[in-house]
Amino acid sequence: MTAVTTSTQEEVTLFREMTLRFFAQEITPYYDEWERAHIVPRELWRKMGAAGLLLVDMPEQYGAAGAGFDVCQMIQEELCRLNFHGLASGYNIHSNIVALYLNNIGTPEQKEQWMPRMVTGEVVTAIAMTEPGAGSDLAGMRTSAVRDGDSYIINGSKTFITNGIHADMVVVCAKTDSSAGAKGISLFLVDASLPGFARGKKIEKMGQHCSDTAELFFDNLRVPANALLGAEGRGFAYLMQELPRERLGVAVQAIGHAQGALDLAVAYVTERKAFGQPISQFQNTRFKLAQAKTELELCRALLEKCMAKFVVDEMSVTDAAMLKFAATEMQLRVINECLQLFGGYGYTDEYPISRFYRDARIQTIYGGTSEIMQEVIARSLVGR
Incomplete structure (x- = not known):
């Protein structure tokens, strides 16, 4: 685990005041409209990046604020307190989960490739674990990644993927050894612009309407070997x-x-x-x-x-x-x-x-x- 830092109470207070001003200006007037549209505009991510609200506790070398992890949690708490839970879910995936995987497991090259653009909101991210037939049983996933020279070929599908519509990069969980159960799972940083990557229609949900949720499909999707996140089989x-x-x-x-x-x-x-x-x-x-x-x-x-x-x-x-x-x-x-x-x-x-x-x-x-x-x-x- 990478060292975790916290902020002083004064720093948290200043971040909260800045965050609430941004919410009042850029979210509150429009949130009902986004709920009716069942998606937030892509531009919102760039605005949040410009305001310094994305990946706030990641290293400053990637353009992040370098704040404590408690500031990241504060932003989520305030989003939910103000009834913006759908947006909070997407924020959590991008800033609190995918960023963590990349920072803790990624190579320096992978971090340089993705984190600066995640900070600015140019790149929106998702993590793809759940499959139609597996649910909570991660060891039972069927999405496969087969080594082919200096590439992996990924086939399969995922469902209920938060940020799936907007995502530019997805951390995909796949089986690199189908006979090894949980020990055969590996993680990949998948560029959503690659051939073989497809999105299903947006999944309509009972709540969190503006949180985009989608099915993802991988059809002979070829990713370079350096897209492997961490070690093979350690997913x-x-x-x-x-x-x-x-x-x-x-x-x-x-x-x-x-x-x-x-x-x-x-x-x-x-x-x-x-x-x-x-x-x-x-x-x-x-x-x-x-x-x-x-x-x-x-x-x-x-x-x-x-x-x-x-x-x-x-x-x-x-x-x-x-x-x-x-x-x-x-x-x-x-x-x-x-x-x-x-x-x-x-x-x-x-x-x-x-x-x-x-x-x-x-x-x-x-x-x-x-x-x-x-x-x-x-x-x-x-x-x-």
Whole structure:
């Protein structure tokens, strides 16, 4: 693991203020339109790059801000708090996941090829693990990469790929040894402009509408041997190595999103009246809010503990699983209760709480389902 740095509180505060100004100017006025269009404009990535918001905690030599990893997490949290969860998911893939793989595993040449353009937003990235018939069973993937001289030939397909429509480069997981199970998986940095790379139509989803999600197809896609990321056959180990930060990022999103929904509900019940008084004065309302606040703060405390462990390379796979499981399940419960406080209005698109509700649902599925998280945790206690 590459050394992880954190920022001072003053630095985080300055970054937050800059980030919120950018959101207010470049995202808030247009986000509803993007949701209706079911995609964000490609130009937004370049604007985020120009504002210094992409790959903020990557090395300065590639044009990045060189901030702490906590700044990257703060940006995701604020996106979700402001109800921009669809954009947060794409940001997480690009800045918090693909950038991490490249920085920790890539060669100097690979980093020079891709990272400066990832920082500017000229290149948008994705990671392709999930397949139509495999789901969470990464060892069961069928996409193959066969060595042919100084190239690999990739064949197969992937599904549910975030940033799949806009992606210029995709980290593709493929089998280089079909007989070796998980030990036969390798990772490749695939240029999406190469012949044999194709995208299916954008997948329409229940929520996170502006997050572009696609199927990807590889038909005798030839990539140079130097597109191999890390060592051949080590792909599964790399995935396990980097998954903890991915799950930490999902938990950050869950906490920011739950906070945003709670803020919205508090404002609504304070203003809305029934039976001659504000809804906030009814005991049921007060107790629901108290329970939501308590659950949220418990998960925030666990997040802070895990972030502190991550910085010193002590956050385990089990820690990350517990954090993701707790935070995303809390997110669903809290937002469900917040929507209930809106009554019938909560079920209408006119009220933003409905988007909070729709966008949250995927959180207990991607990045490892809640069921997989519980299995990981159980194995740490009683084995397989």
